[in-house]
Amino acid sequence: MKPESKSAVTASGVTKSFGVGDSRTVALKGTDFHAAEGELHLVVGPSGCGKTTLLSVVAGTLKWDAGDIQVLGTKLNGLSPSEITAFRGEHIGFIFQQFNLIPTLSCVENVSVPLLLNGTKRAAAERKAAELLELVGLGDKGRKRPTELSGGQQQRVAIARALSHEPRLLICDEPTSALDSETGHQIMDLLSTAARSPGRCVIIVTHDPRIYGYADRITAMEDGRLKHVLAGDPLKQFVQSHR
Numbered sequence: 001m002k003p004e005s006k007s008a009v010t011a012s013g014v015t016k017s018f019g020v021g022d023s024r025t026v027a028l029k030g031t032d033f034h035a036a037e038g039e040l041h042l043v044v045g046p047s048g049c050g051k052t053t054l055l056s057v058v059a060g061t062l063k064w065d066a067g068d069i070q071v072l073g074t075k076l077n078g079l080s081p082s083e084i085t086a087f088r089g090e091h092i093g094f095i096f097q098q099f100n101l102i103p104t105l106s107c108v109e110n111v112s113v114p115l116l117l118n119g120t121k122r123a124a125a126e127r128k129a130a131e132l133l134e135l136v137g138l139g140d141k142g143r144k145r146p147t148e149l150s151g152g153q154q155q156r157v158a159i160a161r162a163l164s165h166e167p168r169l170l171i172c173d174e175p176t177s178a179l180d181s182e183t184g185h186q187i188m189d190l191l192s193t194a195a196r197s198p199g200r201c202v203i204i205v206t207h208d209p210r211i212y213g214y215a216d217r218i219t220a221m222e223d224g225r226l227k228h229v230l231a232g233d234p235l236k237q238f239v240q241s242h243r
């Protein structure tokens, strides 16, 4: 991170548990996390260490138990649930691990949803959606429903949808998991461009070493906590060791 970089996300001492009694799982045990504007930031760590939970909390889609979270200069702690929903709709895009496409809508309609929610007229929203589908290599699939597409194609529709309203913070949970190498690199080029636009930030959870080379920083998590952060030369060495 450059010294003058502004914070996109600062989370301090965040805790979150699920369930009660014997079935209680503590997913976040007081974790810290920091991502800056203008960077592509990867989050890595073993399955079950709390990556999706942390990013769902940062995206405002999941309520946390304790700790402070600031996103793009706004403290989420101080917002009501409806204010968090409005903030997310305007500023945050989320690509879910399970894609979460709406099965009854066509691909163009799915990609249009964030724009329609922000008040864009249907014709303009669908025009933008068609352009984005073209960019992710699905220009000919706009009228199809998600169930008619392969897993990798559905993942690219989810990516187009998350990019549609040009959110300042884009959070992607395993965005290349279902993609072949070449398509994965095309998608990463698209996400890198978004990350490096002024005032924006892209955070990606990944198990995919093929994309480590795109990172400006990598946060490693372990057992509900931050383990370490890699940048600069240690990051370069880490990327080299995974080539």
Ligand SMILES: Nc1ncnc2c1ncn2[C@@H]1O[C@H](COP(=O)(O)OP(=O)(O)OP(=O)(O)O)[C@@H](O)[C@H]1O
Residues within 6 Å of the ligand: 018, 019, 025, 026, 027, 045, 046, 047, 048, 049, 050, 051, 052, 053, 054, 097
């Ligand atoms: N809705 C839920 N109800 C109960 N437990 C949950 C829930 N969501 C997550 N957990 C638990 O919290 C812990 C962290 O889960 P999380 O999904 O954040 O892990 P992850 O790091 O994203 O894993 P993966 O790499 O497999 O996606 C796990 O032990 C998981 O079983």
Ligand SMILES: [Mg+2]
Residues within 6 Å of the ligand: 051, 052, 053, 097, 173
């Ligand atoms: Mg996960």
